[in-house]
Amino acid sequence: MHTIEEIQMLSFTIILHAGNARSSSMEAIALAKSYEFEEARKKIEEADKEFTEAHNYQTKLLQAEANGVENPVTVILVHAQDHLMTAMTVKELANEMIDMYERMQMIEEGKR
Numbered sequence: 001m002h003t004i005e006e007i008q009m010l011s012f013t014i015i016l017h018a019g020n021a022r023s024s025s026m027e028a029i030a031l032a033k034s035y036e037f038e039e040a041r042k043k044i045e046e047a048d049k050e051f052t053e054a055h056n057y058q059t060k061l062l063q064a065e066a067n068g069v070e071n072p073v074t075v076i077l078v079h080a081q082d083h084l085m086t087a088m089t090v091k092e093l094a095n096e097m098i099d100m101y102e103r104m105q106m107i108e109e110g111k112r
Helices: 004-033 037-066 075-108
Strands: none
Touching: 004 037, 004 075, 037 075
């Protein structure tokens, strides 16, 4: 079993990486809005790297539980999971918005 302190540390680490991913995704939207698509896609790549880190910590908890280890469910762990899922949604929307702004630019330039 993981101790409460270990769960808290894992949770804070997930929150850290999910927060970084969300920030990079929001920056990607701002860059896309300025038609800076290459830079926007780089921010999405940064977000993906942060998601990989967050998922690595999440996977540790999932694997332990799958192996019969009981993990205490704390409010901070629930918050970490919520933070991760919200950040994933922001990234998905950022990708859609990058595509949308690219289309807008083409329309503005008459390139349909």
